[in-house]
Amino acid sequence: MGQLIKVSKALTIAGSDSGGGAGIQADLKTFQELGVYGMSVLTAVTAQNTTGVQGVFPVSIEGLEAQLASIASDLTPDAIKTGMLFSGEYIERTAYMIRKFAWENVVVDPVMVAKGGATLLGEEALHAMKTCMLQLAKIVTPNIPEAEALTGIEINSPEAREEAARVLFDAGADHVVVKGGHFGNGDFVTDLVFNGIEMFELIEKRIQTKNTHGTGCTFSAALAAELAYGRKPESAIVNAKKYIQTAIEHGIDVGSGHGPVNHFAYRRIAHEQY
Ligand SMILES: Nc1ncnc2c1ncn2[C@@H]1O[C@H](COP(=O)(O)OP(=O)(O)O)[C@@H](O)[C@H]1O
Ligand SMILES: Cc1ncc(COP(=O)(O)OP(=O)(O)O)c(N)n1
8 A cells, every 4th residue: 555645735826937937837846846745826827938928818816716715625735935926906815815714834925027027016016915915924035126116115235125124024024035136246145134133144156147037936935845844934044045046056058048047956966966
């Protein structure tokens, strides 16, 4: 007789990237690589590749709710990440259902714009993000433009980034990570973490590469996987950072534009295959 193994379960609520580098695809690859059972609720389908986003096609609100209800009736997630939520209405419905099902360990990646410049969240959705989603976040992970949009603070100095982190914490997020991929272009990349008590930076070598498609999705999915295991947010943040750094460092040659990160690098390194 086969043996059944208990596993941690993580859910991504996000958009599909047909090119496989970001969105749901990046999230599920990351969950799998980190040994967590992955589930997905789609908000929208994007026609996308490494050169950009060619189209965005939302799933209906009924479709969104039906997927969430199916998960809730059978497969309680140990952690969740939200990515591209498409519009204010989708954010409100998603937040309502997360509350209704009392799901915990929510990582909110407030995806707004793809690196190529395509809009993935309407401007009208900012209000819903600030009033419905931030309060659910065990960890919120804005990049610099997202932190600026959410706080109204122009982030042109380390002090301004700290102020933005405080504003996001005061808005209801338990832990704030303001990512540093878009912050300067020196030899190092620094992510700022604030948990309401301590403010600290995670500093890593900046990898000179154009293959950074899906970095934000992958990082937040790794955070959700870590929380699903029951890790404390601070440990989850440190471990997820190692995962994304390794994935960028061992980039893969796929597509002619901004290629994806290497989701299997972390596992291969662990098994001394690089
Ligand atoms: N060139 C790079 N070298 C090393 N780490 C990077 C690089 N670009 C982004 N990162 C890291 O990847 C994660 C995602 O960051 P960022 O690119 O700012 O987010 P997004 O993809 O949402 O725009 C962060 O931990 C950031 O520090
Ligand atoms: C479907 C979908 N969701 C999110 C993104 C944004 O991905 P992110 O990791 O924040 O960064 P880039 O891929 O834009 O580099 C996306 N592109 N598609």
